[in-house]
Amino acid sequence: MTPVQAVMHAVVLLVLGAVVTAVVSRSRSTCAYLALLFVAAASALALWGGAVRLLSSELAPAPATVAAVSGIGASLTLAVDRFSGFFLLIIGVIAFLSTLYSTSYMRIYQREHPARFYPILLLFFAGIIGVVTVRDWFFFLVFWEFMTICSYFLVIYDKENPSVLRAGFKYIVVTHVATILILIAAVVLWHTAEPHSFSFAASAQAMGKLAETTPIALHVLLALWLIGFATKAGILPFGDWLPDAYPAAPSGASAAFAGTMTNLGVYGLLRIFVDLLPGSQFSTVWGVAIALLGTGSIFVATLASLSQGNAKRLISFCIIGQMGYVFLAIGMGAYFMSSNPTLALVGLLAGLFHLMNGVFYKSLLFFTTGSLRYRTGVGDLGMMGGLARLLPVTALMAGIGALSISGMPPFNGFSSKWLIYQVSVIGGIGFPLFLLFGLTAMFISLVTLAALFKYLGAAFLGQPSQHVAHLTEKRNDVPASMQVPQVILGLCCVAFGLFPMLPLTAVYRAVTPLTTALSGTTLSGALGTSALGLTFTADGAAAGVWHPLASTVALGICMAISYGIARMAQAPSRVVPVWYCGVDLPQRLGHFHAHGFYEPFRRAFERVYVTTGTPKTAYPTTLAKIFDVDAWLYGPLVKAGSRVAERFSRSHVGIPQWYLVWQVVGMVLVLAVLFSVMR
Amino acid sequence: MTTQQVIQEMREKFGEGLRAAEEPAPGALYLTVDKELIRPASRHLQDKLDARFVISAGIDRLATEGCLSVTHIFSRDKAKQFVCLRADVSENGAEVEAITPDVVAAGWSEREIQDLVGVKAKGHPDPRRLVLPDDWPEGVHPLRKDFPYDANPEPVEGAEVKFKEAPEGTSTVVVGPFYPVLEEPAQLRxxxxxxxxxxxxxxxxxxxxxxxxxxxxxxxxxxxxxVAERICGICGFIHSSCYCEAAEQAAGVQAPRRARYIRSIMLEVERIHSHLLWLGIAGHILGFDTVLMQAWRIREPIMWLCEKITGSRKSFGMNLVGGVRWDISPDIHPEILDCIGQIEKESLAVVDAVQGDTTLLVRLKGVGILPEEDARSVCVVGPTARGSNVDIDARVDHPYAAYDELQTRAITNDGCDNWARVVVRLEELFESIRLVREGLKTMPDGPLMVEFAEEIPAGRQGVCTVEAPRGEAIHYLITGENNRPDRWRVRAPTYQNLQALPLMIKDETIADVPITLGSMDPCFSCTERVETVDVRTGRQAMLSKEDLLRLSQEKSER
Amino acid sequence: MAQVIGLAVLNLVLIVGLAPLAEGVMRRIRAIVHSRKGPPLIQPYLDIMKLLAKEDLVPEAGMVWQIGPTLCLGAVLMAALLTPLGTPPPLAFAGDAIVFIYFVALAGVAIILGGFASGNPYAYVGASREMMMIFSVEPVVAIALVTAAVKAGSLSFPEMMESYAAAGPSVSMVFAGVAFLLALQAQVGKLPFDIAEADQEIMEGPFIERSGPGLALFKMASYAKMLIFGSILVQIFVPLPRSGLWPVDLVVNFALVGVLVVVVGLVNAVNPRLRIDQSMSYFSRIVVFVAVAGLVFASIGA
Amino acid sequence: MILSKLKEAIICLGAGRVTLPYPFAPHPPAEGFRGKVEVDSEKCIGCGGCANVCTPRCIVVTDPSQDTRVLEFFLERCTYCARCAEVCPEEAITVTEQFETATNDTQDMHIKAEVYMGSCQRCGRCFETSTALDKLMVTGFQGVPESGE
Known part of the structure; x- marks a missing residue:
């Protein structure tokens, strides 16, 4: 069985599974376990396919054409190259874990029918697998759209909640704008290609042609792609849907989105800018643009996350920030592709490694928020507190996730961020803007830490609020099927932090075949020969070192020394109540409300990201207005269509007429502009 | 407006409701009204007659006149006059209409009367217990005459004081009773x-x-x-002087001129030391311990001077009703002048340095704002009021001791923030130095004590105010039998100033709360002098509440 | 290997052994400014010994609270192992400037999480302030170190030292050094930046529930930071001629750190505490300006 | 700002060290300091005036027998106002400059003065005779006194 066959089988299995689960959906548990079974099988196939391809020495497998729509030059062409294989591995892991998690988690939705979840989840995975294997823009968009629609239904699963419907509507509008942009770009390339074809190979040629004839048109196309994929990846200002949609979806689905769907934005980006795009000057210019977008997202989204009161919303903003890191790294990698292959390699490695690490801790953090919701029924951080006593394992895993996402050594987030900083500092010597980006990223990783500490501090530590006080008396962690995914991801965070060379090798194998620019580089040439530590070597000189294992052992020894000092005098210890200036305070009054964390800092930066729903501050700066995408772009759309959305989601069928019209009109307009430019 | 005009206007307004009006001594007008009229009469005094609320006193007159009475004391500063508005209620259903809705500043004193004398304030916006301990039984009022001074009622088990609920989305931070910058216990939530x-x-x-x-x-x-001297550890002489002046007023005598000069000089010396002490504390609150150390170093000579003049650094023990016990002999004048000269020199250097210290200024300017209208409505006193541009100063408004001859001025500042209060105090420091010098120069010769011909008759009243470093202290006295007063009412300045604290710290940060509290130079022990038993708070793991209670009682027994 | 272990032991012994002395010197300076006699120089040693033997009072706070002091001192010692003290940093093969910054931040993490875990509202306020101090100060440290890295073309400490010693003084490094010096005051938690502890306001903030050995470890960590950051400042931002004989370099290093201790002690004695928002704006406006100027000069090669 | 810091430094450093070596070196109080009182029971005539003016009530007068009057000073409660010394007609109470009164034994702060007095034949109250001889005459001739009323 070739990888392509494995993938096809996986898709078929998932579609079949969707039908089966829909049929048996009368029983919640049967439905759940059957879904798990199908996903497990499909995941195994995807993993197998991905692993085989990554390990094989074959660089560029021939695409297999399954079906063709000859009239428009589109064909269902599938191929699993190493890059796809890398994504298949991620998809396989996350699909299985999030389905496993959902089997228990979905019990909290007693009102909703399971048929609205499992079959759609399975179709969603099928769509994602399709997206990363297809080699034709037409079918790429088919799978893309399939995935988007499925995810939309997952987002609005809790349909009784009006805010969920609003979030879902915003999501589908925004992502369809992105789809249209990608579609426009595809149509333009189809038009340019001789003969008219949607296939990737043809588009690469078409881009090469455009680069020579009308570079402006190619720039516009690249901008469309960038915006389109950045929207899916959640990069601000286009990814504004993300902090609304992720919290709305059930946690299992959110974890699946965070682990798979957002990453497809990066997949598309790399396909375009590294794989298909010829010509160095384009990657240089757009590399800076991508890095700039990434840095902007890092800055704005992470600062916005500080002021969030809802656990999932807080993490959603952090995720945007982490995507920003990936974009920053990829942007820098693209920038250096023509000038400095080592830096380019390390940049791309850092980006994809960070993406991979992100998959683990982002999904892990969504799982932990789900576990909190599962046990306490609340999602608002202000209503939690002291839950480490109730959910010790979840608390530990949330701690690991928090330290990973904020890049604390020796967890995995640090290893990839360390690489990003290396590239930005050493690359910044030649291009100082990257220094600024790198320092912003460093600063923001502390803000990420702060935001996640808000999550940990408000949810797990301290005194419980009166809402959860009755729960925290005894330990009652979530069921095993929810714990196992958390623990596996937590262990991955630790393991990949301690042994970064292992995943980096995989990333290296995935990314180098994409472009000839990297063909002269080797992993050991860039990051040293040691199997355990990273020695970043730029221009032949060692520029930075990070040896996680040695550092961790040394830290362990230092901690042992500290502990030894502490126990030197054998001081006795005694458990005492918390001291409130000498008064007996009821426990609930010791609860520190999440809203108060970093209040002065939050106040200083609150205008960076303004959301609808909050009263608008009369703040005149253009920065606030620019980032306030809600107000000038999405807000009016959402507002205008909210009633339609309601009907739409209730009926579950069809797409509103006006929306289609808008899509067609918009497409025609943009096409007209493009063609007029190209003439 | 003269006294007669005031009485006239009140009579026109309230007719027969105004039962009595007398002015036994200049500067104190006693009005008695029907209890139904207490609220309109207070409102009229405040709004129309430009009277500032000072304090209320609840008095048990069951033995003598068969009633409980409530006296609200107002000050008409410009007329240099106190107006004491009295209403009587019977013992059954002791209840009187609260004036707090109109006279905001009376909030605490009416609650205090509720606690201690048992006259309910009807319609009080916040009628919670103020003074009595949490576990004090209901219906026991320690300032009733039938309550023995050493009685110790059985504590109520499981009693808990009612605190306000925190608004949604906020956290509660408990400040005190044990808190590093509050040298005395108080709880601020x-x-x-x-x-x-x-x-x-x-x-x-x-x-x-x-x-x-x-x-x-x-x-x-x-x-x-x-005992009055021990109401406060810092401004003890103020209280003993105030009490003596009130008692002298009630007795209808005046201390000899020289004694009054000595009182004035010592009061100013006390102000110098207190302001320097406060400056140090304010520095300490901001973590600027150098200010603490240096301000106290500068202050130290004056403590030695006090020891030399009176035999003690603090608690001078100088005052008696009718005069002072010791003279300030001319031999010591040069030493006093040297000492305050040195203090003046060093203080000027400190002021000069501090005024340009931007790190200090950013912590003080624009923080702890108390706007003038708030300062007037809550009736804050002393530098707290003068820092908000309210020009009241008891030395000017109600001259006592020798201040009728030693002219001073009320030093005000319109900054309304913590820095304004600092500036007011620093200027007062130099004003005090000037007054000491002038007092020493113009002090007349003469006896130190006035001889009393006979015992002070019962039923006389006296009210006096003294400008303490923190603001005006008020002593109100009703004479009684057995060579002791029938009622002695004390109000320390912090009592009134503390009521402005919620306004001052609203929308400030936690970091600014201590310095804002410090800027009014709070003195809790002065504020709290009324109860009869120690309060038992602060449960400790090792000692039970009962153990602590037992220990404290053993300690206070001989 | 033997050399690494030897150097590591030397670093740890020097940092742990001398840190309380530096604190003692600062207390003495404070006392001189206060016109006081002041405690003996070894008082911090006695304090630590006393605390180590005292009963540890534990609120019902769980594991995060328990691990706090150990992690904090452990991370600081780990940072000490990455610090050049005139000698090369013993763990130079395991981490560079970025790793150093993050291990210092890890010490803050221990304080903050421990504070949150103690369940005291004051600890929450304090930990929240500590976090804000970290992200106002750490960027300055990062910018300064990155400036040095840009000048040296490498992020590892030995390379930076060598390259600066070879290249001699430059404008950018002076700016970076000044920025680092200004941040030093906050890094070691001295006035006017002891905002997170602020004993007059929030009673030691995150440490409010700490007592006994736990408090001793936090105190040691905070004392040790003075020597670590002092040495970094001396070694990275002062163009010292190297004698090549490590004991001499070591003595020179500690002599200069001693000067820094006096400076920090003096600033500590003559300042009131700033408010957290004031300190944040101080660092964002003034210090970041100085640091970025250094960076700009560095990128134009000055 | 730098200027004012310098001024502050000058103030601080100009003062030099002001910490006193006390308690390692003695530090006498100013002349006229009101410290612990001393009682000369020889001079005391047992009039009780001191007990009458004592605000903290730390002077207790008891008459255990008709010709003995005991004045007890419980000085741990003393507020050092020196009113007792002021009103004492015989100057039997004097104020010393002793202020180091910390002790582990409360007995150190107790003074007991016994005054032998005559008792009035009529009312039985104690009174002080003008001379010692008179006292002897009063008490000696009466033998062992009976218990008082």
Whole structure:
């Protein structure tokens, strides 16, 4: 069985599974376990396919054409190259874990029918697998759209909640704008290609042609792609849907989105800018643009996350920030592709490694928020507190996730961020803007830490609020099927932090075949020969070192020394109540409300990201207005269509007429502009 | 407006409701009204007659006149006059209409009367217990005459004081009773959003020493000055002087001129030391311990001077009703002048340095704002008021001791913030130095004590105010039998100033709360002098509440 | 290997052994400014010994609280192992400037999480302030170190030292050094930046529930930071001629750190505490300006 | 700002060290300091005036027998106002400059003065005779006194 066959089988299995689960959906548990079974099988196939391809020495497998729509030059062409294989591995892991998690988690939705979840989840995975294997823009968009629609239904699963419907509507509008942009770009390339074809190979040629004839048109196309994929990846200002949609979806689905769907934005980006795009000057210019977008997202989204009161919303903003890191790294990698292959390699490695690490801790953090919701029924951080006593394992895993996402050594987030900083500092010597980006990223990783500490501090530590006080008396962690995914991801965070060379090798194998620019580089040439530590070597000189294992052992020894000092005098210890200036305070009054964390800092930066729903501050700066995408772009759309959305989601069928019209009109307009430019 | 005009206007307004009006001594007008009229009469005094609320006193007159009475004392500063508005209620259903809705500043004193004398304030916006301990039984009022001064009622088990609820979305930060910058116990519950204070609630009176009760049940006229001196550890002389002046007023005598000069000089010396002490504390609150150390170093000579003049650094023990015990002999004048000259020089250097210290200024300017209208409505006193541009100063408005001859001025500042209060105090420091010099120069010769021909008759009243470093202290006295007062009412300045704290710290940060509290130079022990038993708070793991209670009682027994 | 272990032991012994002395010197300076006699120089040693033997009072706070002091001192010692003290940093093969910054931040993490875990509202306020101090100060440290890295073309400490010693003084490094010096005051938690502890306001903030050995470890960590950051400042931002004989370099290093201790002690004695928002704006406006100027000069090669 | 810091430094450093070596070196109080009182029971005539003016009531007068009057000073409660010394007609109470009164034994702060007095034949109250001879005459001739009323 070739990888392509494995993938096809996986898709078929998932579609079949969707039908089966829909049929048996009368029983919640049967439905759940059957879904798990199908996903497990499909995941195994995807993993197998991905692993085989990554390990094989074959660089560029021939695409297999399954079906063709000859009239428009589109064909269902599938191929699993190493890059796809890398994504298949991620998809396989996350699909299985999030389905496993959902089997228990979905019990909290007693009102909703399971048929609205499992079959759609399975179709969603099928769509994602399709997206990363297809080699034709037409079918790429088919799978893309399939995935988007499925995810939309997952987002609005809790349909009784009006805010969920609003979030879902915003999501589908925004992502369809992105789809249209990608579609426009595809149509333009189809038009340019001789003969008219949607296939990737043809588009690469078409881009090469455009680069020579009308570079402006190619720039516009690249901008469309960038915006389109950045929207899916959640990069601000286009990814504004993300902090609304992720919290709305059930946690299992959110974890699946965070682990798979957002990453497809990066997949598309790399396909375009590294794989298909010829010509160095384009990657240089757009590399800076991508890095700039990434840095902007890092800055704005992470600062916005500080002021969030809802656990999932807080993490959603952090995720945007982490995507920003990936974009920053990829942007820098693209920038250096023509000038400095080592830096380019390390940049791309850092980006994809960070993406991979992100998959683990982002999904892990969504799982932990789900576990909190599962046990306490609340999602608002202000209503939690002291839950480490109730959910010790979840608390530990949330701690690991928090330290990973904020890049604390020796967890995995640090290893990839360390690489990003290396590239930005050493690359910044030649291009100082990257220094600024790198320092912003460093600063923001502390803000990420702060935001996640808000999550940990408000949810797990301290005194419980009166809402959860009755729960925290005894330990009652979530069921095993929810714990196992958390623990596996937590262990991955630790393991990949301690042994970064292992995943980096995989990333290296995935990314180098994409472009000839990297063909002269080797992993050991860039990051040293040691199997355990990273020695970043730029221009032949060692520029930075990070040896996680040695550092961790040394830290362990230092901690042992500290502990030894502490126990030197054998001081006795005694458990005492918390001291409130000498008064007996009821426990609930010791609860520190999440809203108060970093209040002065939050106040200083609150205008960076303004959301609808909050009263608008009369703040005149253009920065606030620019980032306030809600107000000038999405807000009016959402507002205008909210009633339609309601009907739409209730009926579950069809797409509103006006929306289609808008899509067609918009497409025609943009096409007209493009063609007029190209003439 | 003269006294007659005031009486005239009140009579026109309230007719027969105004039962009596008398002015036994200049500067104190006593009005008695029907209890139904107490609220309109107070409102009229405040709004139309430009009277500032000072304090209320609840008085048990069951034995003499068969009633309980409530006296609200107002000050008409420009007319240099106190107006005491009295209403009587019967013992059954002792209830009188609250004036707090109109006279905001009366909030605490009406609650205090509720606690101690048992006259309910009907319609009080916040009728919670103020003074009595949490576990004090209901219906026991320690300032009633039938309550023995050493009685100790059985504590109520499981009693808990009612605090305000924190607003939604805020956290509670408990400040005190044990808190590093509050040298005395008081509990402030801050409702915070992060660092920002959105509201607060106060619970104090942990330090009750039953001084008023002692004064009208145990001590004699000439013993009270020594207890009054111990109302405060910093401005003790103020209280003993104030008491003596009030008692002299009630007795209808005046201390000799020289004694009054000595009182004035010592009061100013006390102000110098207190302001320097406060400057140090303010520095300490900001973590600027160098200011603490240096301000106290500068202050130290004056403590030695006091020891030299009176025999003690603090608690001078100088005052008696009718005069002072020791002279300030001309031999010591050069030493005093040297000492205050040195202090003036060093203080000027400090002021010069501090004024340009931007790190200090950013912590003080624009923080702890108390706008003038708020300062007037809550009736804050002393530098707290003068820092908000309210020009009241008891030395000017109600001259006592030798201030009719030693002219001073009320030093005001319109900054309304913590820095304004600092500036007012620093200027007052130099003003005090000037007054000491002038007092020494113009002090007349003469006796130190006035001879009393006979015992002070019962039923006389006296009210006097003295400008303490923190603001005006008020002593109100009704003479009684057995060589002791029938009622002795004390109000320390902090009592009134503390009520402005919620306004001052609203929307400030937690970091600014201590310095804002410090900027009014709070003195809790002065504020809390009424109760008869120690409050038992602060449960410790090792000692049970009962153990602590037992220990404290053993300690206070001989 | 033996050399690494030897150097590591030397670093740890020097940092742990001398840190309380530096604190003692600062207390003495404070006392002189206060016109006081002041405690003996060894008082911090006695304090630590006393605390180590005292009963540890534990609120019902769980594991995060328990691990706090150990992690904090452990991370600081780990940072000490990455610090050049005139000698090369013993763990130079395991981490560079970025790793150093993050291990210092890890010490803050221990304080903050421990504070949150103690369940005291004051600890929450304090930990929240500590976090804000970290992200106002750490960027300055990062910018300064990155400036040095840009000048040296490498992020590892030995390379930076060598390259600066070879290249001699430059404008950018002076700016970076000044920025680092200004941040030093906050890094070691001295006035006017002891905002997170602020004993007059929030009673030691995150440490409010700490007592006994736990408090001793936090105190040691905070004392040790003075020597670590002092040495970094001396070694990275002062163009010292190297004698090549490590004991001499070591003595020179500690002599200069001693000067820094006096400076920090003096600033500590003559300042009131700033508010957290004031300190944040101080660092964002003034210090970041100085640091970025250094960076700009560095990128134009000055 | 730098200027004012310098001024502050000058103030601080100009003062030099002001910490006193006390308690390692003695530090006497100013002349006229009111410290612990001393009682000369020889001079005391048992009039009780001191007990009458004592605000903290730390002077207790008891008459255990008809010709003995005991004055007890419980000085741990003393507020050092020196009123007792002021009113004492015989100057039997003097104020010393002793202020180091910390002790582990409360007995150190107790003074007991016994005054032998005559008792009035009529009312039985104690009174002080003008001379010692008179006292002897009063008490000696009466033998062992009976218990008082």
């Amino acid at each position: 801050l409702f915070v959003d992060g660092e920002r204070v959105v509201g607060c609630d106060y619970r104090g009176f942990y330090n009750h020493r039953g001084i008023e009760k002692l004064g009208d049940s145990v001590l004699t006229y000439n013993q009270i000055p020594f």
